[in-house]
Amino acid sequence: MSEGLLPLCSPIMVPGVRWLKASDRVWQLVRCRQKPFLFPLSLSGSYSHVISNQRDRFLCTTKCCKEKRQTNNPFSPLHPQRAMESIQHKTVNVNGINMHIAEKGQGPIILFLHGFPELWYAWRHQILALSSLGYRAVAPDLRGYGDTDAPDSPTSYTSLHVVGDLIGLLDAIAADQEKVFVVGHDWGAIMAWYLCLLRPDRVKALVNLSVVFTPRNPKRKPVETLRAVYGDDYYICRIQEPGEIEAEFAQIGTARVLKNFLTYRNPGPLYLPKGKGFGDSPDSPIVLPSWLTEEDVNYYASKYEKKGFTGGLNYYRDLDLNWELTAPWTGAQVKVPVKFIVGDLDLTYNAPGTKEYMHNGGLKKYVPMLEEVVVMEGVAHFINEEKPDEINKHIYDFIQKIITVNGINMHVAEKGQGPTILFLHGFPELWYSWRHQILALSSLGYRAVAPDLRGFGDTDAPADPTSYTSFHLVGDLIGLLDAIAADEEKVFVVGHDWGAIVAWHLCLYRPDRVKALVNLSVAFTTRRKMNPLQTMRAAYGDDFYICRFQEPGEIEAEFAQIGTARILRNFLTCRNPGPLLLPKGKGFGDSPDTPIILPSWLTEEDVNYYTSKFEKKGFTGGLNYYRDMDLNWELTAPWAGAQVKVPVKFIVGDQDLTYSSPATKEYIHKGRFKKTVPLLEEVVVMEGVAHFINQEKPDEINKHIYDFFQQF
Structure with missing residues (x-):
């Protein structure tokens, strides 16, 4: 994984996908418990954004339905504690360790991979939201974290170890599913990239947050590069010596360390000078953002006080070892469908060269099935916690589109x-x-x-x-x-x-x-x-449209000359009940300069959507x-x-x-x-x-x- 593009940490919180309002312009009347079914009276505008969420509803404005809606929103539970209690927990033996997982729901599996300093708990809102949409949401504590075992050897945290854990987990819980969806953030994103790189046969599609995939640099080890660019006080460099940063964290206190990480919004490099911690006074209060509660911090703190930070820190300590072990994949591509999302205030996005790499073809070169890059304005590293509704929708919109059938x-x-x-x-x-x-x-x-x-x-x-x-x-x-x-x-x-x-x-x-x-x-x-x-x-005769379609490439060339949008307009507005003839070189027989007037039921927006896909x-x-x-x-x-x-x-x-x-x-x-x-x-x-x-x-x-x- 690239030098300078390494993770920091990431907690995550999510209420869920928005519900459409009664003013969202499509149905005048829908189902109400006090009224019979009524058919929609009119349709206008674009509805692709509506259909992207199968739980969106067009709402009746009568009092009875307003009251009912207050308790029926699956994404904002009236009793959040009760919803959290519905998440199931179990321990699975994988790859020689006991791994704790949290899960909920039935259907295609979504595997959520957390970062540092996080736990399965970082995905709690995603678990609730995606499980309600017909998926089985599974979030493990990765090795070294929470209630999963933490091997003593610091060399037991390479990507090969962690991907091995994930394959063992999938074999144990998803033997009936050849491939699963994966969502990663921070170190979880890195491990998701490696899972796709090493075992693309097990991944249906990937949504990764914050940390981009970058190819292995065969000329220099990661830590050496980071020291040259940022100096010895750079957080990843400070983490390298076993026990040293743990001792400083112990002096600061577990809860305060977590608050410092989780509230970090500086897009510049994170420095941890020796003996100075995060540079703030230990007596100054840390104000939590609206998306992070004291209860959340307390849960994290309870687990890290018991387990310690060493397991998670060993991921950073194995950067150079990981670089050595992944030499066989130098220049390799990630070949699964991918959507990548990052905040424009994320320190990973502001690392030198990252923006150019992402937006000028570098990322697409190594992730050829990259379908979309989303940069969210005004959002920092903890993107799925800071903007939960948007991230939930991005995940669902992407994975719901893709089902592997018949090859x-x-x-x-x-x-x-x-x-x-x-x-x-x-x-x-x-x-x-x-x-x-x-x-x-x-x-x-x-x-x-x-x-x-x-x-x-x-x-x-x-x-x-x-x-x-x-x-x-x-x-x-x-x-x-x-x-x-x-x-x-x-x-x-x-x-x-x-x-x-x-x-x-x-x-x-x-x-x-x-x-x-x-x-x-x-x-x-x-x-x-x-x-x-x-x-x-x-x-x-030979000019009949079906006959004209027979020679591969011939009609495509004629369509290209006419233009995709005009071809679609010609087809969609055709009202001649007689046979459709397309004489060679004459297209639909109209002048290319003659405007095609759309009927009332077909809008420019509709034609533009078709055109975007056929182009x-x-x-x-x-x-x-x-x-x-x-x-x-x-x-x-x-x-x-x-x-x-x-x-x-x-x-x-x-x-x-x-x-x-x-x-x-x-x-x-x-x-x-x-x-x-x-x-x-x-x-x-x-x-x-x-x-x-x-x-x-x-x-x-x-x-x-x-x-x-x-x-x-």
């Missing part, structure tokens, strides 16, 4: 509690196309889950174009359901466009996992004798669905003539290009559709509505979905 990382947006509704988007869309439905159905007692399908948005996009068949896609969904809804035998499903096609195949292959289906725009048809592309070329990911992943149509036809031969046997409601707009041909209308309305989907209960044709039906008519679609699913 890929899948991003999901979700909100609400209750029976799961799985929303599947089409092309060129994302989870975001379901924003209105997520808000509506979650307010009506459902858990609304909308993934970015493979190749889209923040979900992985395999490079092989043959990796986008219905079998891959349904496999992803089964993996997702196993991960997030293991307690539900069946779920509700809603699909649109390609999402509808995938939903049909999910019902065809695995009807045992689907309770009922509402599909939009694309009707189910049985496998035909002629492959799809041959049929389409014969019917529409990053590209269109290739989504286009590969079309390129695999013939391959999919070949692979689905065993299902020739098979029926979809789940309850279904089908909705389409009469201006939708998928509905416009006479043959399609006859198929839907003259009995053949019902023959292939025998449990088809209703077909709805919405007048004057085009293809993107769930965005164009959200209120009506929300009601159709709810009316159908509430029967089951």
Whole structure:
């Protein structure tokens, strides 16, 4: 770990994620115990920030619900002591030592790693908040701290020892989870970097606070560098001699030492001149900030008075030994998804060269899957204690996006509690196309889950174009359901466009996992004798959009010339019920200078969100669905003539290009559709509505979905 970028210490306190207020502009009426369910009356603005927290609620302003809310906020317990008592404690034998852990909750594990001079207790508020959001929060006392053993040998605190402890812990408590989420701060952040470096196979994603990853400098040992830069009074240099700083701490007193560390806000280097301690008078009171109570300090002090500081100090004393032992990883990269957060007053952020390294590509070079760097203004080293709401939200927003399914990382947006509704988007869309439905159905007692399908948005996009068949896609969904809804035998499903096609195949292959289906725009048809592309070329010619999509790279190049935002506008505003033709070199047939007027249901903000994701990911992943149509036809031969046997409601707009041909209308309305989907209960044709039906008519679609699913 880099010289000059080493940790100080870090306590942590957190009340939890904010609740949305009744004035937050989306629903006029929601569920109230004195009133029936009422549907949302209007939707406007951006809701991605809302969906990032599945526990956010849109609140009724009636007196009964105001009273109820005073006791129902899961992030600010009315009785904090009672909440703390709900945290479970146990001792686990790992790697030759007894390790104390605190934990709460069920679900995917989040492993919280503390720093110096901290304990598991530093994460108490995170434990309460994240466990209430469907995670199992686990916070150990690291070796040498609190109620975990402290080996006598000062050389027993290297990263190899500590990572060994963590692997042993995961083997003991998470044998059923191949990978876990990790959150680290201060020394905990350093150990989290090493865990990801040495064993990336055990980490799903990492949120690290305060201490950046920096590569090993093969030319000079860390302590030598620190002495050259800061001098002998620099705190890490003062810590090196065993027993010396402990004696000075004993003279100052455990509680006062902890208060000095925990209230430190100077962004400059920390100096501890011999015999002068922190430079303050031992008689001067130390005023605690609002986020640190005397009760908190007393808990820390009780443990450090019993255990002493030596275990934690030995981490610093092993810096040079650690440098020697990690030589095999010189130049190695951390290859897990990462979010890094630091305060602009943190001494680690103000060390020489750190800002340039972080912001000019150095950190990204060694952490190639770094997704975001957050610098919080006016915040010092103890960032997750000083700004608990923000840190909780940063952690949740990042880890809730990533679920490993079927060999890929899948991003999901979700909100609400209750029976799961799985929303599947089409092309060129994302989870975001379901924003209105997520808000509506979650307010009506459902858990609304909308993934970015493979190749889209923040979900992985395999490079092989043959990796986008219905079998891959349904496999992803089964993996997702196993991960997030293991307690539900069946779920509700809603699909649109390609999402509808995938939903049909999910019902065809695995009807045992689907309770009922509402599909939009694309009707189910049985496998035909002629492959799809041959049929389409014969019917529409080579300029038909699906035919134009077949040659890898060709249409992408044309889209690049037109521009991502304009391509999306053309698709999303298309209202021509006839076949979509894209003649080579002519795009959509409009002048690139002609402005595209957005309909009332599509805002510039909406287009900008789609654009930001497609500019990053590209269109290739989504286009590969079309390129695999013939391959999919070949692979689905065993299902020739098979029926979809789940309850279904089908909705389409009469201006939708998928509905416009006479043959399609006859198929839907003259009995053949019902023959292939025998449990088809209703077909709805919405007048004057085009293809993107769930965005164009959200209120009506929300009601159709709810009316159908509430029967089951």
